[in-house]
Each structure stands twice: as C-alpha cells, then as structure tokens.
Amino acid sequence: MEIKKEVTIYDLAKELNYSPSTISRALNNHKSISKKTIKLVKQTAERVGYRPNNLAAGLRNNKSKTIGILIPHINRPFVSTLISGIEEAARKAGYNVLISQSYDDYKNEVNNAHTLYDSRISGLIVSLAMETTDFAHFQQFVDQGIPIVFVDRVPKVFNSYKVVIDNYSAGYKATKHLIEGGCKRIAHFAGSQHRNVYEERKKGYIDALKEYNLPIEKELIIPFKTLSFEEGKKVTKKLLEMKNPPDGIFSANDTAAVSAIICAKKMGVSIPEELAIIGFNDDPISSIVEPALSTMSHPALKMGKISAKRILDHSLKDLDKLLSEVSVLNTEVIARASTKPIS
Amino acid sequence: MEIKKEVTIYDLAKELNYSPSTISRALNNHKSISKKTIKLVKQTAERVGYRPNNLAAGLRNNKSKTIGILIPHINRPFVSTLISGIEEAARKAGYNVLISQSYDDYKNEVNNAHTLYDSRISGLIVSLAMETTDFAHFQQFVDQGIPIVFVDRVPKVFNSYKVVIDNYSAGYKATKHLIEGGCKRIAHFAGSQHRNVYEERKKGYIDALKEYNLPIEKELIIPFKTLSFEEGKKVTKKLLEMKNPPDGIFSANDTAAVSAIICAKKMGVSIPEELAIIGFNDDPISSIVEPALSTMSHPALKMGKISAKRILDHSLKDLDKLLSEVSVLNTEVIARASTKPIS
DNA sequence: TTGTACGCGTTATCAC
DNA sequence: GTGATAACGCGTACAA
Secondary structure (H helix, E strand, C coil), X not given: CCCCCXXXXXXXXXXXXXXXXXHHHHHXXXXXXXXXXXXXXHHHHHHHCCCXXXXXXXXXXXXXXXXXXXXXXXXXXXXXXXXXXXXXXXXXXXCXXXXXXXXXXXXXXXXXXXXXXXXXXXXXXXXXXXXXXXXXXXXXXHHCCXXXXXXCCCCCCCCCEEEEECHHHHHHHHHXXXXXXCXXXXXXXXXXXXXXHHHHHHHHHHHHHHHCCCCCCHHHXXXXXXXXXXXXXXXXXXXXXXXXXXXXXXECCHHHHHXXXXXXXXXXXXXCCCCEEECCXXXXXXXXXXXXXXXXXXXXXXXXHHHHHHHHHCCCCHHHHCCCCEEEECCCEECCCCCCCCC | CXXXXXXXHHHHHHHHCCCHHHXXXXXXXXXXXXXHHHHHHHHHHHHHCCCCCHHHHHXXXXXXXXXXEEECCCCCHHHHHHHHHHHHHHHHCCCEEXXXXXXXXXXXXXXXXXXXXXXXXXXXXXXXXXXXXXXXXXXXXXXXXXCEEEECCCCCXXXXXXXXXXXXXXXXXXXXXXXXXXXXXXXXXXXXXXXXXXXXXXXXXXXXXXXXXXXXXXXXXXECCCCCHHHHHHHHHXXXXXXXXXXXXXXXXXXXXXXXXXXXXXXXXXXXXCCEEECCCCCHHHHHCCCCCEEECCCHHHHHHHXXXXXXXXXXXXXXXXXXXXXXXXXXXXXXXXCCCCC
16 A cells, blocks of 8 residues: 655645745735735635644644644543634644543643653643642643643742632632521532632532531531542431431532432431532533432633633733733522521 | 754764765664664764654655544543543654544544645545545545545445444444333434434334334434534424333433433433443443433543554555445443443 | 755745 | 645664
8 A cells, every 4th residue: 555645835836936935925915916816826725635733833823723722531521612612713723632531630630741741742731630730741831832721720939821610709609509598507518628619619618608607517627539420429428317306408519419419318317308418510410310419510611711712812922911811700509409598 | 043953874974974865764764774883873863852754754755654534523421531542552653643523524524534645644544424425535545545534424325444343233232222221212313314223223223122022113213414503502492392102212312311311310311220321332421410410431542543444454465455444443332321221 | 884965745924 | 737846753774
C-alpha cells in the first residue's frame, strides 16, 4: 500500500502560476489579495483536495489553534456536558479541542498540564483535581502568555480567568429550602475542603443554619472523600441509626444524594416526611430516582461555552488587566419530591 | 507582560556543549547515545524547564502523536465512558486526544473529519452519525495510511478496523429474556436502520420471535428518530392505548426504555406483570429508575481501550492485511426488576 | 558515539 | 497585488 503525496501550497502555486505566499495569503483571506484570486485559489484547493497542515502553521506561529482541557473525569454528567459546550464554541471558531483526565490525582494533573503544553495549545481550561493545592504546573502557560480558564473547581489565589457558580449562595439556598420545608436537623454531605466548590457550599449551609437560629452540629457535617454512591450509602445508614437522626440532608452532589434516598427507603424512612434530601448538579439520575431529587441547577453547557469564549476572545493585550476576570453564574433550587414544599 | 523565551534543544546543546542532534537523540532514547549522556541531557532538560515542541516534531514526522475522536455527542453515558477509555490508553502511550462532535449530523461529521485530518492525527476513532451513508470523508485518511477505527456505529462496507458488540445476538438475547419471562406480544423501539447497531438489534429481535413461534407484528415495531425520552413517552402512551397492547418492550436504548417505565407507571400499568421492559446500554439511570430497568451490558470503557490500542499498535505494514480486523465484544442481559424472572 | 546540514509546510517581512 | 526569502523546532541521512 502506498501513501499518496499530500498537496501543499507549493503544488497549488505551481498549478496556478502564483507564488506560495500568494496562495497562503489567499487561503487566509488576506486583504491584499483580490477577491478573484482568493476565489480561484480556494476553488483549486478544494478541487485538488488540498488540506492545510496545522502542524506547520502552528510551528510557524508558535501556537496551534487548539484548546486544551484538563478535568478529573470525562464520564460524569456535569463534566461531559461542560466539554460539549467547550467543543461546540471552539469548533465554531475553527479551534480543535484536546482532552485529558486527571482522575482527581494531582500527579496526573501535573503530567497532563505538561503534555498539553507540549502541543502549544492556545489556551487551557482546567477543573482542578480534588486535592491539588500547588499550582506550579500552570506557571509555564502564564510565562508564555497562554490564557488559563479555571472552571468550577478553581484555585483561590491563582491569577487567571475563572468561570464558576456562586457556590456559597447555592449552599445557602439549598439549606434554606430544607429549612423552609420544616427541617430542624440538617446534615451536610461535604466534599474536600481543598476545593472551593465544596468549601463554599458548606459555608452557605452553615450560614443558613445560623440565619434561622438552628444549631450547627459537627456530627451532622460529614466529610466525604469522593461523594460516591457507596460512601453515600454508608454514611446515610449511620446517620439514620443515630438516636437523634437528621430530618434533612444537603448533599454536595447528586450521586451521594441519590444513594441517600435509596438507603433511606430501604430502611423504611419516608421521604420527604421523615427525611428531606436535596442534592447538587441536576444530574439525569436526579429526575429519575423516586421520589425525584430536589437539587441545585448547574449550568454546565453555558459554563463550557463561556470558558471557551474567554480563550477565543483573549488577546495578548489583555494579559495584565483582564486575566483575573471571574464569571459567576447563578444557580437555582430545582424543587422536586424529595423535599417538602415550602410552608 | 512579556513572554519568556522558550528553551529548545539548541539551548540545551549550547549549555552542554553537544550538538542539537545529540540532544534530540538523547531525549528520544536513541540507542546510539550512551546512558550517561541520555541521563545528563534529560536532567538538564528537566532543570531548565525544557519542553518538547510537538508541532515541530509532528511537522518533521508528518504526524502528531494524537488520536482524533469523532462521535455524535460527548455527553451521553456510553460515549463519555468510551472516550474515557480511549484517553486513558492514549495517554499511557504518550498520545494526546482530540475530540469532536457531529451532533448526529452528516455535514458536521464531514467537516470534523477534515479538521481532524488537518492536525495530522495518527489515527481516527469514529462512531457514525445517525444518517451517514457516504464515507468519502474518510478516504483521505486511508490515502495517507492513517488507521481508522470505527466503534459501535460502524459502516458495513468500509475497509478498516472495527470495534463492536454483537448487536444481533444482543437483540436476540434481550428478546429471548422477555419471552422466557412469559411475554407474548413484544414491541420493539427501533433506531435508525441505517446504523448497524439498530438494524442488527432489530434482526435479533425478529429472529427471537420466530424462534419461539411468536408472530412478527409490524405495528409493534416502532421506528424512532432519536430514541429520546420524549419520543419514548409518546410511543409508549400510544402502545398502551391499543386495544391489544403489548406485554413486553425491547428498547434499543435505555433512555427510551426508562421513559416507557415512567409512562406506563403513570398510566397505571404494572411493571413487569402487565408490561415487561428491557433496555440497552446499562446507563446509570437504568439502575436508579423504579422498577430498576433490565438492560444489555455495553462495555464502553473496554471498547475505548481496544480502539485506542488498535491505533497505537498499528504499523504501516499492517495496512493491507490487518486493516479490516474486527473486534466483537460480548454483551449480556442484566436482569433487574422491569422484567419477569425466567419461568 | 557524536556532529553537520537539510527539509518538513507554513507565514511574516521585506521588496517590488 | 504579488514574489522571494527566512525562520519556526525538530529528526535524520550522511559524515566523521
């Protein structure tokens, strides 16, 4: 089997009796080239099956039209939808999208950041691994003026674009929703306090309790490692076996919340009468489980699109002034059957 | 803000009093370089923050160490897990992963194939859009000896690697499972018959009915456009309002199957007694819905890993002989509460 | 074991 | 409006 010779701008130049530079300019819609020439060149390119070589162009410009994504796990509803939004916006602008998963492991995150850098991406979109507290692996991008957008799980201090929801207010709203439904003893499934999202949701929870003069009880604030299904079941069982069990749960994600619903039902605890539950994310399972899970919306697609836009719109001039722009999106309670109607 | 000068192999060469070629070879573990030199070079590279330029290397080799993925939608459980498997295998081998979504639209698929080609990927993994019947947009990869792996939704004729499940046998097993649970009138939610997966599942369904001497009734075989939730609800309602409604449904995916469960329950039809339902994919919702949905396993992660391997292991020599290798994975019935136990 | 020289395909700069 | 030329960073054939 033999490999066909690829068509380059030199071939087009020969074919049309132009110089390679003219071809290049024509293909890039350079203003100094006449409409007629542009049309001719493009038609010929199409006809002979010319395809640009991004590697060559990228090398020349020292940047490829590519956005890199660095997230913990692709196959989670929030993340895959986020990526979908990024991909859509990027593609519209003629950019490609490189993905990598950290599996919530700091070391992987570091390696992937480097590997993505090696492809000379024109921007990086990151959602941090669960325990990342050091950000040196992002410095190389800063040094090269490559914009970084942290999305959802963002660092507190790093100077860069950020796209987040108001997690504090979301935690507050979720807890308030339980309180207004009549809950007096509300447990919280908390994620890693290294991550802003979980830390702030917890703060919102605590402040809502304070606001309504409910006691903050340490034994009701459960630190989770991964907020997984298994973890959720185990914790719920323990909670419900307490002599004074909670009458409400605010879980920092839907997975653990759904596991709580299932566990409670199995133990004969009625939802929402004896135990009201609210989750976070509005994953597909939340509207399928019975009773349907109340939860907080999480605009993944929009966050993805905004993140991509940040990079696409970024220009070198912005480096100093705009680099720390933060987009904060709103979230709302999605009230379903796992919580009591507001009384 | 100024951009730091990047370190190249020339800088390393100067620093170490070697020629650039020695540096290049050392970094690539070339056998003609002594262990000591390799170690020295790599240490220095690390120390001064050298990072290879994939664009330059790719241009030189006329291929970047990158796998391109072309799928309909990222944010579907099967697909995102498939991608996760690809990414994991690719990264282990030092490859990057480019993604693109066709949104089940043929035109997008064509455009994305071209764009991915422009990045000189070393292999392409494709799951076809719903209505793609022409494959000319893949020819350029063949012409350049770039391996293509079709996964799950594959063309019938195109000469290339394929990674699939045995959809016929899966359809057969699913239907048989319903029959053995006592169903006599089994409806089928069928996907686009342009796609092997849906066509074969339907064939398996029909052959199972024949095998058990059950009549094949056209009005029970419902052609779906997208197998969505909404479509599923509408169809189920109609089916159950028939004067002689079905007592079983084999849906070609879980989304439509779950919608059938929900719709049937709402209409007071008991599951599985009056209506047994089996889906396809084992999506997360299938084990959350009540009653839990029986379904067919679909080894997404494994399929992803195999697909990536196909590309990573591919060598030019294979072009003629191996290019049409097909991996067929097995699937099994996952029996849950939405179907009756085998009698 | 190491060095020299060239070219991969493109685009920016300078010239006309 | 167009052409000639150099340069991006790297890998490899050929030399030593």
